[in-house]
Amino acid sequence: MFKSRWIQGVLLGIMAMLVVVACTPTTTQNSNNSPEVASLTRLTFGVGPYFPIPNENRKQFEPLFNALAEQVNLPAEVTVADDWIGISEALRSRTLDVAWLGPWGYMLARHNDPSLQAIATVKYKDKPTYYSVLMARADAPFNTLEEAIAQSQQGTKLRLSLADVGSTSGWLVPQAEFKRRNLDPKVVFDYNEGASHAAQAIAVLSNQVDIASDYDRNLDVLTDEGKIDKSKLKIIWQSEPLPNDPIVVRGDFPETIRTQLQEALVNLPPEQAKTLLPKNYTGFITSDGSNYASIEQAGLLVGKLK
Known part of the structure; x- marks a missing residue:
């Protein structure tokens, strides 16, 4: 009798442990002690009017944004702007988390909000510059x-x-x-x-x-x-030569996710770039914003930056 009760006790203990393990939430890629990370339910991306038709813009850039969001286990929400200043203002107002900006749009936005951070510069035909x-x-x-x-x-x-x-x-x-x-x-x-x-x-x-x-x-x-x-x-x-477009994150964007996105961009394989980016865009280089100094100087020269 004692042996039977002992076996029953052990079995009940094991079952209790299994219940505890099963009910314990698993750690996801974007789980973190940081409340900023925990509060993110999606990543909002924005892009300016690169192509003549908004739907074409979405078709060309949405694959990249979706792939980036997948890297951090979050869904993507993509906004296509019809003017260059609008997209930078949306980033500055925290309506967007991440944006593909023109260099001047980035400078204008950062001038008003220095907390904005460039994390990468796109390459066009393998060069991070254009004319x-x-x-x-x-x-x-x-x-x-x-x-x-x-x-x-x-x-x-x-x-x-x-x-x-x-x-x-x-x-x-x-x-x-x-x-x-x-x-x-x-x-x-x-x-x-x-x-x-x-x-x-x-x-x-x-x-x-x-x-x-x-x-x-x-x-x-x-x-x-x-x-x-x-x-x-x-x-x-x-x-x-002018620095190509930056990928920019809003101020107070979680550092963990910022680093993950930057690594995903910089390490994008050439063959994957062909499927995720518009024609002739071949990947990214790391940026901290310093490569846009010539754009800032031009803004100062024309009196738009003080």
């Missing part, structure tokens, strides 16, 4: 910016279109170039600003403007999509 350009029709009677300025000053003003004021290549860098030349483009040219990048080359080719700003990556996209014939354009000015 701002001024373009004209291939048959234009000038070949350089110097010639265009001279022609516009001596006769009928040439029509110049710069892009959205939140654009690095379409507004900031050309404005800084004119500032370095001690010229006011509003005086020298028949001047307009605020156009989308998608409209710039088309405006030149359709003779709506004589000169327009853009960036080399966008001309590649428009050419690949059959929207322009690049052979009918010529570049009359090109900037020095």
Whole structure:
């Protein structure tokens, strides 16, 4: 009898232990003692208007954001903005956790909120840099910016279109170039600003403007999509290499998850980059924001940063 009761006691003890183990929550990848991490139920991502159509923007960038969210066991929520400043403001206001920003948008946002942190810079054709350009029709009677300025000053003003004021290549860098030349483009040219990048080359080719700003990556996209014939354009000015777009996290973003996202970006294999990123984007390099110093200097030069 005693032996039977002893066996029953042992069995009950083992069953109790199994119940305790089964009811103990398992540790997930994003579990942490930090209350900031524990409070996250999703990751909110944002991206600016890189492609002419919002749905195309979503199609091109959502795969990367979903993959990043999976790395930390959280669902992704993706916002596609229709202007460059809007996406940086959303990040600054904590509406977004992570954003793919233009360099100038990053500088503007960080100027108002130094807690924003760049964690990576994208590579385009294996380089972390790109170029701002001024373009004209291939048959234009000038070949350089110097010639265009001279022609516009001596006769009928040439029509110049710069892009959205939140654009690095379409507004900031050309404005800084004119500032370095001690010229006011509003005086020298028949001047307009605020156009989308998608409209710039088309405006030149359709003779709506004589000169327009853009960036080399966008001309590649428009050419690949059959929207322009690049052979009918010529570049009359090109900037020095500019740092490519940063991936930026909001202030007070949990350090654990920030590190995980940065490692996932920097270690993205080339073959996976082909499936997760738009055409010709080949991966990322680590960034702490210091590689955007030239953008900050341009902002100071044109008087938009103090």
